Amino acid sequence: MYVGKISDFRDGCRDAIPICLGYLAVSFAFGIESSKIGMTPLQSVMTSLLNVTSAGQFSALSIIAAQGSYFELIILQFIINLRYMLMSAALSQKLDPELSTGYRLGISYGVTDEIFGVSVLKKGKLYPLYSYGLIFISVFGWVLGTLLGAMAGQIMPHRLISCLGLAIYGMFIAIIVPDTRKSSAVMAVVATAMVLSTVFTYAPLVCSISSGFRIIIVTVVVAAAASLIAPIKEGEDE
Amino acid sequence: MSKVYTYILVMAVVTYAIRALPLTLIRKEIKSKFIRSFLYYVPYATLAAMTFPAILSATDYWISSVVGFAVAMVLAFNKKSLLTVASCACAAAFIVELFI
Numbered sequence: 001m002y003v004g005k006i007s008d009f010r011d012g013c014r015d016a017i018p019i020c021l022g023y024l025a026v027s028f029a030f031g032i033e034s035s036k037i038g039m040t041p042l043q044s045v046m047t048s049l050l051n052v053t054s055a056g057q058f059s060a061l062s063i064i065a066a067q068g069s070y071f072e073l074i075i076l077q078f079i080i081n082l083r084y085m086l087m088s089a090a091l092s093q094k095l096d097p098e099l100s101t102g103y104r105l106g107i108s109y110g111v112t113d114e115i116f117g118v119s120v121l122k123k124g125k126l127y128p129l130y131s132y133g134l135i136f137i138s139v140f141g142w143v144l145g146t147l148l149g150a151m152a153g154q155i156m157p158h159r160l161i162s163c164l165g166l167a168i169y170g171m172f173i174a175i176i177v178p179d180t181r182k183s184s185a186v187m188a189v190v191a192t193a194m195v196l197s198t199v200f201t202y203a204p205l206v207c208s209i210s211s212g213f214r215i216i217i218v219t220v221v222v223a224a225a226a227s228l229i230a231p232i233k234e235g236e237d238e
Numbered sequence: 239m240s241k242v243y244t245y246i247l248v249m250a251v252v253t254y255a256i257r258a259l260p261l262t263l264i265r266k267e268i269k270s271k272f273i274r275s276f277l278y279y280v281p282y283a284t285l286a287a288m289t290f291p292a293i294l295s296a297t298d299y300w301i302s303s304v305v306g307f308a309v310a311m312v313l314a315f316n317k318k319s320l321l322t323v324a325s326c327a328c329a330a331a332f333i334v335e336l337f338i
Contacts, residue, residue, distance in 0.1 A: 227275035
């Protein structure tokens, strides 16, 4: 069982800088929203530290504000965050099969869209120390942004916050688009997923599906179709 | 608001369980070609679905979002780094908004 070197931790920290910046912007908005419903800065920070899930946290605010039921909260979080289950399953294939449960539980803490995106497309095996570096810097940004938003949100220039919201999507694009040049199947997956997601967002009836569930449906349908039409060759996913 | 910490803990437990179960339970290399292909395509499908059309409402004005999106696509297609793509998209949107 090899867990990586201290240089892997450093690499992880470096690769997490764009995630950290994107998180600062998004969690800043979360901090502002949470203060609006009367949560204290400590409560906002604890929410970010323990959950590290943008869509999940934002959606929970409405239930907390309305003093909704725990059952509703559980169902909502389960549906919105179900995609992490797919991501964790994909990540499990990047780990050394001998890797102990402790390290697996550590890596689990940081399965987010962005950390997953960087981890899964890293060449070769995924070492825990690399993951810890990614998680450390990313969560630092996530928590710091929340704190700043909760304390001083209303006095920051709004235009700046607005533009920083693009950072996270810019990052997603930087992760998925380069590979479309070497594989037409990946190109088709990216394009189809975007089109389907647009249909689900605006078309009548299906537009009432929550964003978390929409992402799950699109992911499962598109990835399954691609696997049937263009199964990967041996070693392509290494 | 004394219930707030209970809410926070409940959602933390649910979210963590979702993440930890597959990572701790799946220990072998998956042999099935279909499942391997499926997991290979998952990140592309998920991130694409999360990006579009949500990116169009990421900023206050759709026009700055569209410009930021276009800049990100062009730079990413030319294999620029994560940080370059993300920061140029933000900068492009900011410049557009200066003229609104």
